[in-house]
Amino acid sequence: MSQAAIISSLEESGPLTGAELLEKTGLEALELWRECAQTPRLASRVVGQRYMRLDRAVEGYARLSPSIRREFLTYTLLDLTEQRERLSERADRLAAEIVRISEAKRRLAREAITSGVAGMAERDEVAERACFILAGDITYNMAHRVSRPEHSTGKMVRGSDLDIVIVTEDDLPAATVAALDEVIYKKKYFLLVSPSYREEIDYLIKDLAAVRRQVAFDTFERKVACKILTEGELLYGSPRVFETVKTMLKDNGIPERLNSLESDAARNRLDGEQALREIGCAKTGADCLKLFYTTEEGDEIY
Secondary structure, eight states: OHHHHHHHHHHHHOSEEHHHHHHHHOOOHHHHHHHHHHOTTEEEEEOSOOEEEEOTTSTTSEEEESOHHHHHHHHEEEEEGGGHHHHHHHHHHHHHHHHHHHHHHHHHHHHHHHHHHHTSTTHHHHHHHEEEEEESGGGGTOOOOOEEEOTTTOOEEESSOEEEEEEEOTTSOHHHHHHHHHHHHHHHHHHHHOTTTOOOEEEEEEEHHHHHHHTTOOSHHHHHHHHHHHHOEEEEEOHHHHHHHHHHHHHTTHHHHHHHHHHHHHHHHHHHHHHHHHHTTOSOHHHHHHHHSOSOSOOOOO
């Protein structure tokens, strides 16, 4: 019956994302994912790219993002095998839309930071002695607008948050750092509560001394910090401080160590998908569901 419902929905309305097919069939997400993997006459296209996340719940910490569930619901298109042309056409449109969403969020992050700093008495000092680094799925052009609750207030926000790490020189005055923190926090609050935005800024301010400690890469928190700094792109501020950060990462072999973890994550993803297809969640619920449902995409940025 499940496979018949899938075929019927695609004959009527295909191509569909996993989320759209979920709504039409009424199946649970894991059940639908498995049925799609086993349904004849079904073709699928995944748009975008996979990239590594570090997750405390995963052995070795490394997993691929989007999670199996998020990739299926948001980034996967399904249709009948005889409709590959229309499937390909919609996949191209979806890929372009994801890039547009990412660019819009990148632009919003830059506007929020530049307008906030512009109003500071210390704006020249901040621009010269601090760099603002954009990280997260926006940097991979994989942002989305799927509504989700912001973890501290429960308010619904529009998809991917704006991860911003601010790195300052070691001797930037504490009063300047405090003023900057207040400015960014006000921007965060405004974007969160404004009905026209409902966007979340997740930010952290730290100095170069903190980065020097973190490139030791010896704890979960330090690995997350290094991963974020490695993927990060300069959003605003000092190119000189930004290059100092990138040089520290390179000199300590961080990109290579992250590449090794990403290879582990790719192998684990293949094993996880195979297990979910073969065992049908016959293992204990917690062990099995962890393969499909991950923690919220977006951890502390450290």
